[in-house]
Amino acid sequence: MSKERASASAGRVGSGEQVAGSPVATDERTITLELFRYHPETDAEPRFQSYEVPYNEDWVVLDAINWIKDHVDGTVTHRWSCRMGVCGSCGMMVNGEPVLTCAAFLKSYFPFAVRVEPLVNFPVERDLVVSMDGFMDKLEAVKPYMIRDDVNDTSGGEFRQSPAELAKYKQFSMCINCMLCYAACPVVGHEEGFLGPAALALGHRYNKDSRDHGRSERMDVMLSDEAMWGCTFVGECSVVCPKHVDPAGAIQQAKAMGAQEYFKAFVMPKGAGA
Amino acid sequence: MSHAATEQHDVVIVGGGGAGLRAAIAIAEENPAFSVACVSKVYPMRSHTVTAEGGAAGVIKPSDSLEDHIYDTISGADWLADQDAVEYFVHRAPEEMVQLEHWGCPWSRMPDGSVAVRPFGGMKIERTWFAADKTGFHMLHSLFQTTLKYGNIVRYDEHFATKLLLDDAGRCRGCAAIELRTGTVRAVLGRSVIICTGGAGKAFPFTTNGAIKTGDGMAMAYRAGVALKDMEFIQYHPTGLPGTGILITEASRGEGGILVNKDGRRYLEDYDLGEALDVSDPRHPQKRAMELGPRDKLSQCFVKEMWAGRTIRTKDGEVVHLDLRHLGEAKIDRRIPFVRELARNYAGIDPVHQPIPVRPVVHYVMGGIDVNSESATDIAGLYAAGECACVSINGANRLGSNSLTELLVFGAQAGRNAARFAMENPDLELGGLESQARDEGERIRRAYFSAGARRAGSADGGGASERIAVLRNELHEAMEDGAGIYRNQESLEKTCDKIAELKERYANVSLDDHTNSFNTELTAALELSSLLDVAETIAHSGRERTESRGSHQRLDHPDRDDDDFLAHSLAFRTEDGGAPRIEYRPVTITKWPPGARTYGADSGLKREAEGSGTGGPSAADGNTE
Numbered sequence: 046m047s048k049e050r051a052s053a054s055a056g057r058v059g060s061g062e063q064v065a066g067s068p069v070a071t072d073e074r075t076i077t078l079e080l081f082r083y084h085p086e087t088d089a090e091p092r093f094q095s096y097e098v099p100y101n102e103d104w105v106v107l108d109a110i111n112w113i114k115d116h117v118d119g120t121v122t123h124r125w126s127c128r129m130g131v132c133g134s135c136g137m138m139v140n141g142e143p144v145l146t147c148a149a150f151l152k153s154y155f156p157f158a159v160r161v162e163p164l165v166n167f168p169v170e171r172d173l174v175v176s177m178d179g180f181m182d183k184l185e186a187v188k189p190y191m192i193r194d195d196v197n198d199t200s201g202g203e204f205r206q207s208p209a210e211l212a213k214y215k216q217f218s219m220c221i222n223c224m225l226c227y228a229a230c231p232v233v234g235h236e237e238g239f240l241g242p243a244a245l246a247l248g249h250r251y252n253k254d255s256r257d258h259g260r261s262e263r264m265d266v267m268l269s270d271e272a273m274w275g276c277t278f279v280g281e282c283s284v285v286c287p288k289h290v291d292p293a294g295a296i297q298q299a300k301a302m303g304a305q306e307y308f309k310a311f312v313m314p315k316g317a318g319a
Numbered sequence: 320m321s322h323a324a325t326e327q328h329d330v331v332i333v334g335g336g337g338a339g340l341r342a343a344i345a346i347a348e349e350n351p352a353f354s355v356a357c358v359s360k361v362y363p364m365r366s367h368t369v370t371a372e373g374g375a376a377g378v379i380k381p382s383d384s385l386e387d388h389i390y391d392t393i394s395g396a397d398w399l400a401d402q403d404a405v406e407y408f409v410h411r412a413p414e415e416m417v418q419l420e421h422w423g424c425p426w427s428r429m430p431d432g433s434v435a436v437r438p439f440g441g442m443k444i445e446r447t448w449f450a451a452d453k454t455g456f457h458m459l460h461s462l463f464q465t466t467l468k469y470g471n472i473v474r475y476d477e478h479f480a481t482k483l484l485l486d487d488a489g490r491c492r493g494c495a496a497i498e499l500r501t502g503t504v505r506a507v508l509g510r511s512v513i514i515c516t517g518g519a520g521k522a523f524p525f526t527t528n529g530a531i532k533t534g535d536g537m538a539m540a541y542r543a544g545v546a547l548k549d550m551e552f553i554q555y556h557p558t559g560l561p562g563t564g565i566l567i568t569e570a571s572r573g574e575g576g577i578l579v580n581k582d583g584r585r586y587l588e589d590y591d592l593g594e595a596l597d598v599s600d601p602r603h604p605q606k607r608a609m610e611l612g613p614r615d616k617l618s619q620c621f622v623k624e625m626w627a628g629r630t631i632r633t634k635d636g637e638v639v640h641l642d643l644r645h646l647g648e649a650k651i652d653r654r655i656p657f658v659r660e661l662a663r664n665y666a667g668i669d670p671v672h673q674p675i676p677v678r679p680v681v682h683y684v685m686g687g688i689d690v691n692s693e694s695a696t697d698i699a700g701l702y703a704a705g706e707c708a709c710v711s712i713n714g715a716n717r718l719g720s721n722s723l724t725e726l727l728v729f730g731a732q733a734g735r736n737a738a739r740f741a742m743e744n745p746d747l748e749l750g751g752l753e754s755q756a757r758d759e760g761e762r763i764r765r766a767y768f769s770a771g772a773r774r775a776g777s778a779d780g781g782g783a784s785e786r787i788a789v790l791r792n793e794l795h796e797a798m799e800d801g802a803g804i805y806r807n808q809e810s811l812e813k814t815c816d817k818i819a820e821l822k823e824r825y826a827n828v829s830l831d832d833h834t835n836s837f838n839t840e841l842t843a844a845l846e847l848s849s850l851l852d853v854a855e856t857i858a859h860s861g862r863e864r865t866e867s868r869g870s871h872q873r874l875d876h877p878d879r880d881d882d883d884f885l886a887h888s889l890a891f892r893t894e895d896g897g898a899p900r901i902e903y904r905p906v907t908i909t910k911w912p913p914g915a916r917t918y919g920a921d922s923g924l925k926r927e928a929e930g931s932g933t934g935g936p937s938a939a940d941g942n943t944e
């Protein structure tokens with residue numbers, strides 16, 4: 046196999062340009078980021094630390110945090126991955142609002158300082174990272190999977206589902222588990238046991254799926270969540286939801302469904318009726 | 320790094336993306352008495368499968384045939400795929416897709432309730448299942464939610480695996496992993512192990528890949544002695560957003576989007592990819608032609624247009640335009656709503672009214688951990704599946720929508736095989752493994768936290784201190800300069816040399832953070848070390864392959880050379896950890912001898928009569944969700 050040299054250029058694509066993760070500032074302006082800092086091993090109390098970051102119109106808050114971590118202070122701790130608003134990792138409080146930091150542009154805050162804190166209503170692990178333990182337990186509690194006997198039998202081909210049947214639950218299946226709704230919800234803060242908006246919307250998503258047979262099993266769990274009945278339809282969860290899941294709407298529908306179910310169980314023996 | 324805690328299971332899976340979760344369910348089903356560990360550096364639903372947009376291929380419609388899917392895959396791979404593996408893949412695909420449907424995946428539907436399919440690049444017939452344009456998101460969440468049903472799947476979320484643990488007999492028994500919350504190094508042990516850690520796009524600067532795609536599993540397997548196969552084959556997707564690299568899915572072209580240069584010309588017709596039919600022609604978009612040609616060719620056409628001065632200059636570099644306007648708002652919102660959302664949010668463009676600026680972007684690694692058609696590596700008890708593995712069905716160029724299906728088919732296969740291996744091979748001694756994990760914790764502590772490592776970082780510490788971001792940026796530059804869409808001997812040699820230099824300098828890397836809890840600077844350092852090893856195999860394998868095939872284009876060797884290179888490259892780690900040793904293994908050819916790879920008018924080759932002129936997608940308009 047010969048290895049002669051060639052002189053042609055290698056056709057570089059993307060040379061010298063700004064790319065996510067290794068950003069280059071476009072001008073002299075800067076913006077201040079005030080980051081919430083807390084380290085369980087060394088800090089008794091949380092504090093804020095300010096950083097001057099080059100201002101770039103195309104940057105999101107996450108880019109600025111990454112720039113700090115890369116170039117100024119490697120101890121800054123946060124979660125992120127996709128940088129396209131779909132993995133759900135990068136939710137934080139920015140100037141008091143729960144947002145996806147990969148979808149929050151610096152230009153909507155400039156020239157004012159941007160204050161970044163971990164999502165409220167969750168225990169802080171370190172800096173901008175919160176504990177997800179409780180959230181994961183709540184997701185699991187609503188049995189978010191298809192319940193029917195032949196779920197592993199593929200011999201008959203796909204279960205049929207019309208576009209109209211799909212539309213009944215599609216919206217509730219769009220949740221990226223970013224937990225912004227938990228940070229916005231007034232009930233979550235007070236009632237530790239409350240399953241909360243995303244988990245209830247997820248349970249409801251399966252209840253509304255024409256292929257599923259597990260509604261009564263799931264409803265047992267959802268209805269026993271007393272806090273669900275305490276949800277006063279403030280609707281903050283739906284306002285902050287970046288994926289238009291409308292968990293508040295799901296909870297209202299679930300309550301209505303639950304009241305019906307309760308009524309049926311009460312007036313009819315179990316098993317009778319739909 | 321505190322001392323090792325040991326956890327015992329039957330099978331250990333490293334990776335909680337599509338492949339890892341599918342494997343976990345397969346094992347839980349194969350043997351309900353088994354305990355399955357799933358180790359993942361992020362919560363499973365954060366895995367990068369979540370970003371996949373366009374769809375997953377599987378023959379389901381009467382108009383389609385397994386034979387066609389096989390042929391499209393093999394020709395798309397420029398004949399570097401192993402044909403026995405491709406046959407297995409295509410035959411198993413429909414069943415796996417239906418299974419996922421049964422597990423709740425909200426596939427888009429036809430009016431009669433059957434699943435809808437759309438056309439995709441390099442596919443002769445529409446066979447790509449989709450959930451609007453969030454297919455990977457829905458697949459990953461359906462899989463993850465399904466795993467919650469199984470009490471015997473034990474998750475190690477936010478555990479960063481650093482090393483495979485092999486016993487004295489050379490059998491793989493688990494991994495060492497850092498629990499991020501505490502910094503504790505655990506030995507997670509089993510009777511067999513599956514690596515499902517995904518790709519390594521982060522070796523390049525401009526990529527659709529998320530922060531976590533750093534080739535850790537590939538590097539772990541390589542360091543344990545398994546070859547990395549066909550690493551020179553890196554897929555550039557032709558349509559990424561400039562600046563961020565965010566993907567605009569091929570489904571946008573499957574739905575009829577067109578690519579134009581600065582003169583408004585559909586330039587692909589100048590490169591033997593077929594005829595530019597008017598967008599109102601019922602035959603548009605034509606399968607295996609023009610905008611629905613394969614990705615390697617489309618990305619190469621972009622570079623040629625750029626060289627000819629016919630691309631469009633922007634502040635984020637040269638682009639062409641992806642024009643979707645003729646599809647209309649209703650269709651865009653129904654079929655590719657995420658494309659609109661991404662273009663609006665990240666490019667400030669509404670595709671209903673303006674064309675989207677796009678350029679090629681690193682997307683996928685065709686190569687990976689060398690496994691056979693049973694997903695097994697050469698190390699007893701060690702399996703691999705998903706993007707980190709190379710079976711190989713993708714050869715020199717993966718077809719869009721084959722990867723998501725690959726996760727299911729080979730994730731399930733690896734799971735079943737690893738479970739059987741575990742059943743047939745009883746437990747052995749533990750002792751050596753625990754001490755290996757302890758040593759690994761000690762190694763990490765010494766390398767990154769010790770007084771010496773700290774001194775390297777201080778002003779008076781010998782001055783050689785290196786920052787992660789600096790090394791990473793230099794690696795990025797070297798990869799893009801020398802191992803991009805077009806390469807040559809000189810460019811690749813330079814990249815090889817640069818990587819060797821970076822590996823040396825890496826020894827002086829110093830951290831700001833020497834604490835245990837959630838030390839993401841430490842994990843970034845470990846990820847960089849994975850990337851350096853993986854990048855080295857890419858550059859060296861590319862330098863040795865003196866031909867052009869699929870995504871590997873050598874300007875100094877422009878032709879395919881089947882006499883010398885109808886073979887997989889195998890990069891083995893050498894004793895001193897320096898440049899890899901490259902060997903070759905012939906491709907498995909069963910029924911489809913290498914042929915000319917044609918798209919456009921004669922794209923169908925012998926099957927020309929079929930399907931030509933059938934026009935638009937079968938899930939045509941209006942009726943599907």
Ligand SMILES: Cc1cc2nc3c(=O)[nH]c(=O)nc-3n(C[C@H](O)[C@H](O)[C@H](O)COP(=O)(O)OP(=O)(O)OC[C@H]3O[C@@H](n4cnc5c(N)ncnc54)[C@H](O)[C@@H]3O)c2cc1C
Pocket residue numbers: 333334335336337338339358359360361362363366367368369370371372373374375376454455478479480481515516517518527528529531532535536566568682683704705706707719720721722723724726
């Ligand atoms: C933007 C985008 C769009 C795409 N669209 C399509 C499409 O439409 N159709 C298609 O077929 N393909 C598509 N692909 C390709 C496809 O999505 C990927 O190849 C595939 O999802 C990879 O899945 P995986 O399970 O192998 O890896 P991933 O989903 O990346 O999962 C890897 C897992 O490994 C874990 N892991 C990694 N390293 C470690 C470590 N050191 N320790 C512990 N855990 C670790 C991670 O936490 C993660 O859970 C797309 C890819 C991208 C980037």
Ligand code: SF4
Pocket residue numbers: 219220221222223224225226227242243246282285286287288289290291292
């Ligand atoms: S419902 Fe919305 S806000 Fe809540 S977790 Fe899901 S995507 Fe996030």
Ligand code: FES
Pocket residue numbers: 125126127128129130131132133134135136145146147148
């Ligand atoms: S980084 Fe994935 S949602 Fe923001």
